[in-house]
Amino acid sequence: MIANYGYEDGSGFYYITVDTDICIGCTEYGCTKVCPGNVFAVEMDDYDDFVCTVAEGARKRLRELCSVCKAQNGSGGTERKLPCTAACPGGALRHSW
Amino acid sequence: MTETQHFWRWSEKTYQAPDLDWRAASSITVGVDVGSVSSQAVILADGKLLAFNSTRTGSSSPDSALRAFRGAAEPIGLTLDDISYAVGTGYGRVNVPFADRTITEIACHARGANHMGGPSIRTILDMGGQDCKVIRIDERGKVLNFIMNDKCAAGTGRGMEVIADVLSVPIEDIGRRSFEIDEEPAAVSNVCTVFAKSEATSLLRAGWSVNKVLAAYCAAMAQRVAGLIERMQVEREFFITGGIGKNIGVTRRIERLIGVEAIKLPADSVLDPQIAGALGASLFAHSLYRKAQKEAAAAGGTAPGNGGTPGGAAEPAGEGAGVAG
Ligand code: SF4
Numbered sequence: 496m497i498a499n500y501g502y503e504d505g506s507g508f509y510y511i512t513v514d515t516d517i518c519i520g521c522t523e524y525g526c527t528k529v530c531p532g533n534v535f536a537v538e539m540d541d542y543d544d545f546v547c548t549v550a551e552g553a554r555k556r557l558r559e560l561c562s563v564c565k566a567q568n569g570s571g572g573t574e575r576k577l578p579c580t581a582a583c584p585g586g587a588l589r590h591s592w
Numbered sequence: 593m594t595e596t597q598h599f600w601r602w603s604e605k606t607y608q609a610p611d612l613d614w615r616a617a618s619s620i621t622v623g624v625d626v627g628s629v630s631s632q633a634v635i636l637a638d639g640k641l642l643a644f645n646s647t648r649t650g651s652s653s654p655d656s657a658l659r660a661f662r663g664a665a666e667p668i669g670l671t672l673d674d675i676s677y678a679v680g681t682g683y684g685r686v687n688v689p690f691a692d693r694t695i696t697e698i699a700c701h702a703r704g705a706n707h708m709g710g711p712s713i714r715t716i717l718d719m720g721g722q723d724c725k726v727i728r729i730d731e732r733g734k735v736l737n738f739i740m741n742d743k744c745a746a747g748t749g750r751g752m753e754v755i756a757d758v759l760s761v762p763i764e765d766i767g768r769r770s771f772e773i774d775e776e777p778a779a780v781s782n783v784c785t786v787f788a789k790s791e792a793t794s795l796l797r798a799g800w801s802v803n804k805v806l807a808a809y810c811a812a813m814a815q816r817v818a819g820l821i822e823r824m825q826v827e828r829e830f831f832i833t834g835g836i837g838k839n840i841g842v843t844r845r846i847e848r849l850i851g852v853e854a855i856k857l858p859a860d861s862v863l864d865p866q867i868a869g870a871l872g873a874s875l876f877a878h879s880l881y882r883k884a885q886k887e888a889a890a891a892g893g894t895a896p897g898n899g900g901t902p903g904g905a906a907e908p909a910g911e912g913a914g915v916a917g
Pocket residue numbers: 513517518519521522523524525526527537546547582583584585586587588
C-alpha cells in the first residue's frame with residue numbers, strides 16, 4: 496500500500512510517502528531510530544504486517560517537525576539525503592519536498 | 593429564558609432491521625467508529641445489517657463508543673454480552689472499551705464503501721469531522737493507496753458546523769440553500785474556520801445573501817477537496833463517505849470540478865454514507881470472528897471475544913452473507 500501523509504499551505508501540498516509493501520521485509524526500522532522529530536511509528540497494519548506509519552501525533556506537525564532536517568540537508572525528494580530516507584534500506588520513504 | 597439554537601446540530605440517526613431476529617443468529621458482530629465529531633456503531637447478525645446508530649462524539653471516547661452502541665442495540669434488547677466480536681475504528685479507536693481489535697479508519701471506510709457502492713468502486717473520498725482522505729481500493733475493498741491531509745478543518749465536518757453557526761442556518765439545509773442563488777459566486781478565498789466568522793460577516797455587510805455566502809463556502813470547500821482528489825487521479829467508480837457526503841452543496845460542486853459523478857446509494861436504501869467506517873469495521877469483525885472460530889475449532893479451543901452465539905447455533909453464516917439496504 497502507498498500511504499501519503501501530508502500537509503498543505505499557501506504554496507502547495509507536501510507529503511511523506513511510505514510504500515508499506517517494502518516495510519513488510521524490514522527488520523531494523525531505521526526510520527524510527529534516526530528521526531529527531533519522532534515522526535514515525537512502526538505499527539501492525541490492518542493485514543497483520545508491521546509497517547511504518549506517520550505517528551498520529553506528528554500528522555498535523557510535519558512542516559514544523561521536518562524543518563530542521565530540511566534546513567540542514569536540503570530537500571528530500573527521491574535523493575535519500577534526509578536522515579529518515581537515508582536510514583531506510585529499501586527506499587520505502589519519500590518526501591515530496 | 594429563550595433556548596439557544598445550535599444550528600450545527602445534525603440529526604442523530606438510528607436504524608433497526610424490522611425483520612431480523614438476532615436471537616436466531618449464530619454471531620453478532622459490531623463495528624464502532626469513534627470520530628472527532630461523530631461516533632457510529634453498526635451491528636451485524638450473521639453478517640447482515642441488524643442495526644446502526646450515529647451520534648455526536650462527546651468529551652470521552654469510551655463513553656461515545658458505548659452511547660453509539662447502546663443507541664443501536666437497546667431498542668432491540670441487545671447488550672454487550674451478546675456480542676461475538678467487536679472492532680473499533682476512527683480517531684478514538686483505541687478507546688473503544690469493548691473492542692477485540694482496532695483497525696484504521698482508512699481500511700474500514702474502504703471496506704464499507706466497497707460494500708455500499710459495490711466492487712466497481714475504486715476511489716473513495718472520506719470527508720470526516722476533522723480531516724479528509726482520498727483512498728484508492730481494489731475490487732475487494734482492499735486499500736492500494738491513500739492520501740490524507742490534516743492541515744486544518746477546511747473541507748471537513750467541523751468546518752461546516754462552524755459555518756452553520758456563523759450564518760445561523762441549520763446544517764442540514766446548507767446544501768440545498770447553497771443552490772438557491774441567481775448566479776454561482778466565486779469561492780471565498782479562505783475557508784479556514786478561524787477566519788470564517790469575520791469573512792462571512794463582511795460578505796453579508798457587502799450585501800450578499802446568506803445563500804450566496806453559503807454557496808461561496810461550499811465552493812471553496814469543494815475546491816480544496818478537489819485538489820486533494822486530483823493528486824490521486826480519480827479512477828471510476830467514485831464514492832463519498834463521511835458526514836459531508838450528505839451535503840449536496842459540497843458534493844455536487846466536487847463532482848463538477850473533477851468531472852466525475854459519485855455513485856449514490858439508492859433512494860430507498862437505509863444506509864448512510866456517514867456509517868461507512870463503522871460498517872466496514874463490523875464487516876471486519878464478522879470476518880475476524882469467522883476466522884477465529886475456524887482457528888479455534890482446528891485447535892480445539894474457543895474463539896476470542898466473548899464467543900457469544902446468541903441463538904446457540906454452532907456455525908456462523910456463510911461467506912455470502914451480505915448487508916441489506
Ligand atoms: S526503515 Fe524503511 S522499510 Fe524499514 S520500517 Fe522504516 S520506512 Fe519501512
